[in-house]
Amino acid sequence: MARGRLNSGSKAEAELPKAKINRSSLRNVAKLLTYLKPYRWKFIAGMIFLFISSLVGLAFPTILGSLINASQNKFDYPFLPHSINAIGLAGIALLFVQAIISFFRVLWFVQVSEKSLADIRRDTYFKLVTLPMNFFANHRVGELNSRISADLSQIQDTLTTTIAEIVRQGVILIGSVIFLAIVSPKLTLAILAILPFLVAFAVVFGRFIRKTSRQAQDKLGESNTIVEETLQGIANVKAFVNESHEASRYDKVLRQVVNIAVKGAKFRGIFASFIVFFLFGTFVAVIWYGSILVHDHQLLFGGLTKFIMYSIFAGAAMGSFPDLYANLQKAIGASERVLELLGEQGEAISIVESDNHIKQTITGDIAFDNIVFAYPSRPELTVLKSISFNADAGQRVAIVGPSGSGKSTLASLILQFYHPQSGSILFDGKPAGNYSLTDIRNQVAIVPQDVLLFGGTILENIAYGRLGASEEDIIQAAKRANAHLFISSFPEGYETIVGERGVKLSGGQRQRIAIARALLKNPAILILDEATSSLDSESERLVQEALEELMKDRTSIIIAHRLSTIREADKIIVLEKGHIIESGSHIELIGNEQGLYKYLSQLQFESSQA
Numbered sequence: 021m022a023r024g025r026l027n028s029g030s031k032a033e034a035e036l037p038k039a040k041i042n043r044s045s046l047r048n049v050a051k052l053l054t055y056l057k058p059y060r061w062k063f064i065a066g067m068i069f070l071f072i073s074s075l076v077g078l079a080f081p082t083i084l085g086s087l088i089n090a091s092q093n094k095f096d097y098p099f100l101p102h103s104i105n106a107i108g109l110a111g112i113a114l115l116f117v118q119a120i121i122s123f124f125r126v127l128w129f130v131q132v133s134e135k136s137l138a139d140i141r142r143d144t145y146f147k148l149v150t151l152p153m154n155f156f157a158n159h160r161v162g163e164l165n166s167r168i169s170a171d172l173s174q175i176q177d178t179l180t181t182t183i184a185e186i187v188r189q190g191v192i193l194i195g196s197v198i199f200l201a202i203v204s205p206k207l208t209l210a211i212l213a214i215l216p217f218l219v220a221f222a223v224v225f226g227r228f229i230r231k232t233s234r235q236a237q238d239k240l241g242e243s244n245t246i247v248e249e250t251l252q253g254i255a256n257v258k259a260f261v262n263e264s265h266e267a268s269r270y271d272k273v274l275r276q277v278v279n280i281a282v283k284g285a286k287f288r289g290i291f292a293s294f295i296v297f298f299l300f301g302t303f304v305a306v307i308w309y310g311s312i313l314v315h316d317h318q319l320l321f322g323g324l325t326k327f328i329m330y331s332i333f334a335g336a337a338m339g340s341f342p343d344l345y346a347n348l349q350k351a352i353g354a355s356e357r358v359l360e361l362l363g364e365q366g367e368a369i370s371i372v373e374s375d376n377h378i379k380q381t382i383t384g385d386i387a388f389d390n391i392v393f394a395y396p397s398r399p400e401l402t403v404l405k406s407i408s409f410n411a412d413a414g415q416r417v418a419i420v421g422p423s424g425s426g427k428s429t430l431a432s433l434i435l436q437f438y439h440p441q442s443g444s445i446l447f448d449g450k451p452a453g454n455y456s457l458t459d460i461r462n463q464v465a466i467v468p469q470d471v472l473l474f475g476g477t478i479l480e481n482i483a484y485g486r487l488g489a490s491e492e493d494i495i496q497a498a499k500r501a502n503a504h505l506f507i508s509s510f511p512e513g514y515e516t517i518v519g520e521r522g523v524k525l526s527g528g529q530r531q532r533i534a535i536a537r538a539l540l541k542n543p544a545i546l547i548l549d550e551a552t553s554s555l556d557s558e559s560e561r562l563v564q565e566a567l568e569e570l571m572k573d574r575t576s577i578i579i580a581h582r583l584s585t586i587r588e589a590d591k592i593i594v595l596e597k598g599h600i601i602e603s604g605s606h607i608e609l610i611g612n613e614q615g616l617y618k619y620l621s622q623l624q625f626e627s628s629q630a
């Protein structure tokens with residue numbers, strides 16, 4: 021029987037798909053097993069102890085049977101003492117040995133599996149965070165999360181429990197059959213003729229029942245989704261007076277749940293009757309036949325007891341194999357998925373922090389030279405078509421254009437999230453390829469549209485710009501970003517927890533935190549992705565002031581949605597459908613009556629007047 025879990029791996033929430041067990045899948049698993057290498061001696065010792073403890077377990081029915089025979093003054097084994105008390109004591113001594121062996125076996129297996137799994141988890145996570153952006157465009161977060169949680173828990177479970185159980189149950193099955201044959205070949209033949217069929221039937225039927233109960237569970241899950249959706253959108257439900265519609269939707273799914281469960285109940289009933297009649301019937305038949313043998317003096321009473329216990333052992337071992345095999349299949353599937361992830365090509369970023377210090381400094385000149393780019397996930401759509409422009413160190417260059425024209429894509433290329441199909445991006449006149457990835461990203465900062473704050477303190481969130489910055493530096497950055505005042509107004513100041521579970525900050529406040537973060541990073545090149553949602557005028561002024569402070573003495577690429585904020589830019593580039601259709605200063609562009617910039621600024625001017 022599969023044992024309870026011994027380790028920290030939580031039960032895989034979703035039923036994991038099973039994989040075929042064949043040579044290539046086993047080879048894959050062998051690759052993951054290399055993670056066991058540093059702990060191999062403990063693992064081998066655990067295996068040996070497991071083997072011994074299974075053998076010792078097998079000796080118990082013999083000792084108990086001999087004890088019963090001894091009560092009738094019959095001593096069947098010369099190697100056991102010829103006294104009831106001595107045999108009893110031998111049993112207790114064996115139990116004691118068993119207890120000590122079990123302690124070490126469990127301890128070592130758990131130690132090995134926890135440590136090796138932590139290594140796999142660490143490597144998988146590091147691989148995950150260094151994968152290129154394109155990978156994330158093609159995979160859902162939930163799916164990746166489940167590799168780290170469910171897949172790895174399954175592997176851990178297999179290492180600690182399944183492998184051990186297969187060895188244990190294998191030893192017990194083979195041992196029990198041998199002992200059965202020694203005690204009574206006739207009875208053994210009788211039981212071996214029936215037991216496998218019964219066990220197979222019970223297993224197949226049991227699996228079928230589990231399937232129907234899973235269907236009922238899934239349906240129940242569906243009904244919970246309805247509850248969740250309705251409660252989340254309760255305002256909509258009420259506003260459209262759709263209460264009765266939702267109630268009948270819920271009722272329909274509930275009926276389906278009941279139907280499936282009731283159908284399953286019939287099978288459960290049949291299963292229970294089957295177990296009672298056939299499986300227990302077999303034991304009754306064995307005891308019946310055994311009693312006849314005892315009566316005819318062909319078998320001792322203790323022998324019958326031994327026989328019954330070994331047949332229970334053998335039956336239980338047989339019954340546990342299908343589950344163990346299914347677990348093994350799941351673990352192989354999980355290993356394949358984890359290995360696939362580990363085999364992905366990551367970006368050239370080191371896990372050692374000291375390797376990531378700036379080696380080549382960038383002054384701030386940046387140039388796009390004939391850049392052509394399509395996202396790898398949508399190669400048919402060329403997003404940037406032959407883009408060329410340059411920004412000298414310290415200049416402010418604004419990028420404007422309609423939605424979908426490629427502004428954010430341009431920013432992603434500067435950050436080297438993606439690489440152009442042709443053309444090159446130059447930093448200080450040298451192609452981006454001449455710099456290490458970390459050198460570029462360490463010297464470019466972005467203040468995004470939607471500022472993501474991590475679930476930590478404000479202090480930690482600002483420090484994300486330069487890990488290890490001193491508290492004075494952080495406060496100084498917050499002051500320059502016009503954030504110090506509002507942060508100090510919180511009772512816990514810089515220690516206030518923000519993010520999902522903490523204090524909710526307003527859009528303007530979040531932006532100022534992001535500006536403080538960027539100030540702390542002190543980059544040569546700055547990308548500002550201007551927030552589309554407008555702030556109230558006071559908040560806008562504070563953010564604008566902070567941005568002015570941030571843009572001082574560095575190259576700034578401003579993705580602008582509101583043209584009023586970029587009048588002072590040294591250069592404005594107007595993008596449309598991936599082409600630069602105009603560029604120049606505000607004065608130059610506004611003078612072009614037919615130009616898109618003139619048109620867009622008129623539109624914005626009119627809507628702000630309205």
Ligand SMILES: Nc1ncnc2c1ncn2[C@@H]1O[C@H](COP(=O)(O)OP(=O)(O)OP(=O)(O)O)[C@@H](O)[C@H]1O
Nearest residue numbers: 157395397398403422423424425426427428429430
């Ligand atoms: N990760 C991606 N994978 C595939 N296509 C993408 C991806 N991101 C953006 N695109 C496509 O690239 C084009 C340009 O998008 P981009 O986000 O650069 O435009 P934008 O000018 O910044 O728009 P907005 O002003 O609305 O933010 C769009 O057609 C968009 O659908």
